[in-house]
Each structure stands twice: as structure tokens, then as C-alpha cells.
Amino acid sequence: MLLVAVVQPVLHVDFSVLAASAAQIELESTQNELEKTDLELMKTIIGEKTGAYILDKAEALGVPCERVTVTCTVGEDGVPYPSAVSITGAPGGEERRLLARIIEADLAIPEECQTYESGDGAS
Secondary structure (H helix, E strand, C coil), rough: HHHHHHHHHHHHHHHHHHHHHHHHHHHHHHHHHHHHHHHHHHHHHHHHHHHHHHHHHHHHHHCCCCCCEEEEEECCCCCCEEEEEEEEECCHHHHHHHHHHHHHHHCCCHHHHHHEEECCCCC
16 A cells, blocks of 8 residues: 555656756756857957957057957846957057057957057057
């Protein structure tokens, strides 16, 4: 009798409901992974496009740049935006200050979030 009491609930389990629940959990997990991948892809695209924009501006000013690396941050609204930039090869002086002002005005990246390094590794 005890065996019947233990086995009886198992006999009435709706396995289709269990399978649907397992599929739903797997779907949600996959969806979360896709959202993370999409966000990383958006950050990469925004970083690359912003870097190309900065290189174009630098070239128009006659400022030589070897490399531009843009860091993106995800805002409270879940949308990534360029938040910092590192520029290698840009000279110092007035050219750098002008480029820094353009980056701040056009891209809202404050000067304190911009780093400049000469091509030899010195800042």
C-alpha cells in the first residue's frame, strides 16, 4: 500500500507540461545569451564607427593618428554609447587640443575620458 501511495503521483504527471516547461527555460536561456551577444556586437560596431569618425576628423585637421580605440558603455536605457577614447600617434600641442574639443563637441566624450599616446608609447 505504501508503494502505491508513493508511485501514484508519478503516474499522474503530465510529461508534456514538464517538456514544455523545460523547453521554455531553455528558450529563455538562449534568448538571454542572444541579447548579450547582440549588445556586444552593438558595442563593437559603435566603437568601430566612432573610431573611423575620429580618424577622419584627425585627417581633415592634418593630425596624424596611428590607432584609435573607443570604449563603449551601456546606458541606463540599455543602449551602448562611446564613453572613452584612446588615440595613439597624435601629436601634442594645439592640434591635440583642437581634436579633443571636436571629440567632446561631436561625440560627447569629455576630454578627461580621452587619452593620447605618442607612437613610441609615451603620453
